[in-house]
Amino acid sequence: MKKQVIAVCGPTATGKTALGIELALRYGGEIVSADSMQVYRRMDIGTAKATAEERARVPHHMLDVCEPWEDYSVSRYVQEAAAVCDRLLAEGKLPVIVGGTGLYIDSLLSGRDFAARDAGDEGLRAALSADYDRLGGEAMLETLRAFDPERAARLHPGDKRRIVRAIEIYRLTGKTITRHDAETRALPPRYEALTLALSFADRADLYARIDRRVEQMVRNGLFEEVEGLLAEGLSPACTAMQAIGYKEAAQALRGEMTREEAVALIQMNSRRYAKRQLTWFGRNPNARWIRWEKEPDLAQALESLTEMKK
Numbered sequence: 330m331k332k333q334v335i336a337v338c339g340p341t342a343t344g345k346t347a348l349g350i351e352l353a354l355r356y357g358g359e360i361v362s363a364d365s366m367q368v369y370r371r372m373d374i375g376t377a378k379a380t381a382e383e384r385a386r387v388p389h390h391m392l393d394v395c396e397p398w399e400d401y402s403v404s405r406y407v408q409e410a411a412a413v414c415d416r417l418l419a420e421g422k423l424p425v426i427v428g429g430t431g432l433y434i435d436s437l438l439s440g441r442d443f444a445a446r447d448a449g450d451e452g453l454r455a456a457l458s459a460d461y462d463r464l465g466g467e468a469m470l471e472t473l474r475a476f477d478p479e480r481a482a483r484l485h486p487g488d489k490r491r492i493v494r495a496i497e498i499y500r501l502t503g504k505t506i507t508r509h510d511a512e513t514r515a516l517p518p519r520y521e522a523l524t525l526a527l528s529f530a531d532r533a534d535l536y537a538r539i540d541r542r543v544e545q546m547v548r549n550g551l552f553e554e555v556e557g558l559l560a561e562g563l564s565p566a567c568t569a570m571q572a573i574g575y576k577e578a579a580q581a582l583r584g585e586m587t588r589e590e591a592v593a594l595i596q597m598n599s600r601r602y603a604k605r606q607l608t609w610f611g612r613n614p615n616a617r618w619i620r621w622e623k624e625p626d627l628a629q630a631l632e633s634l635t636e637m638k639k
Contacts, residue, residue: 332414332415332418332519332520332521333418333423333520333521333522333523334414334418334423334424334425334426334438334520334521334522334523335352335356335358335423335424335425335426335522335523335524335525336363336425336426336427336434336438336522336523336524336525337349337352337425337426337427337428337525337527338363338427338428338429338431338434338524338525338526338527338610338616339429339526339527339528339606339607339610340429340527340528340535340602340603340604340606340607340610341377341429341539341542341599341602341603341606342377342535342538342539342542342599342603343527343528343529343535343538343621343625344527344621344625344627345427345428345429345527346360346377346379346383346427347625347627348525348527348619348625348627348630349425349427350379350383350386350387351627351631352425352631352634353387353423353425354386354387355631356423356425357421357422357423358387358417358422358423358424358425359387359388359389359390359417359422359423359424359425360379360387360388360389360390360425360427361390361391361410361413361414361417361424361425361426361427362379362389362390362391362392362426362427362428363391363406363410363426363427363428363429363430363433363434363437364376364428364429364430364433365401365403365406365430365432365433366569366572367391367392367393367428368391368392368393368394368395368401368406369393369395369396369397369399369401369569370393370394370395370396370397371397371554371557371558372397372554372558372569372572372575373554374546374549374550374551374554375546375551375554375555375572375573375574375575375578376572376574377542377546378392379392390410390413391406391409391410391413394409397558397561397563397567397569397570398563398564398567398569399569400567400568401568403432403433403436406433406436406437407433407436407437407441410426410433410437411437411519414426414437414520424520426438426522429606431606431609431610435613437519437520438518438519438520438522438524439513439516439518439519440513440516440517440518440519441513441516450497450501453497453500453501454493454494454497457469457493457496457497458489458493461489461492461493465486466485466486466487466488466489466492467486469486469492469493469496470484470486470492472496473492473495473496476499476505477495477499477505477506477507479507480495480505480506480507481495494506522615523617524613524615524616524617525616525617525618525619525634526610526611526613526616526617526618526619527618527619527620527621527625528607528618528619528620528621529620529621529622530620530621530622531622534621534622534623535603536600536603539596539599539600539603540596540600542599543574543592543595543596543599544592546574547588547592551574551578552578552581552582552588555574555575555578555579555582556582558570558575559579559582565579565583573595573598573599573602574595574599577591577592577594577595577598578591578595619633
């Protein structure tokens, strides 16, 4: 039996949540979020998480699955999201994967195996890190080059983390990252996906919509949300607080810029992120693009998909 899913992807502020809900309602499905920041609890406004009303219409999964101080990984996401999708399929329901984190979506759909990458030994890593500090990046790259010249050629001597990690994985598993990636690419896809990518016919309309969304987030209490997280003792340096919207708001709350400057910076960084998302999803030759005019037209999009099988 084929494991069929729908994936709704695209840049921020393109109506993914709204279309995902309508698709789930029409085809007997439930939403599986694919957003690297919506996994964090109490980070709702700045991540544009589905509202309580939206979640009441259709069950949502992979939201609020960890605390903001945790370092959430793509491998953990794939493990947990795949379990959700498989359960829904077993129940005869259609998983509708919705989000803008391309790495999460691609990794979930592809069947990627993170076993080798998840291997780790803190003692070995610490020793290799000390070797890097003592010998330098070029010497460590030479060590890596001896058994994985392809990966070594892709790394800069200053990229300590990736150099150390590549050597660590090889020492622990006997496999290079290059071999692991090649084996992963050879795996059959985990799911058969209809991938819908959303954008706007005119990029200026996308950027204007992003700017308006940021302004609405501020009216909804973005700064207060960030203030509450910091009051909990959450470090401004943790991964969750590096998200667009949170980092800039925290800077304003510390007096490093005005709130108006922070809002303008959030808008600019969001537009830049949307451009990167377009590049990422544009590489998928199987994506079916829906490009809105001035505003998303959900009825028209659904009408165009009437031939889609459940």
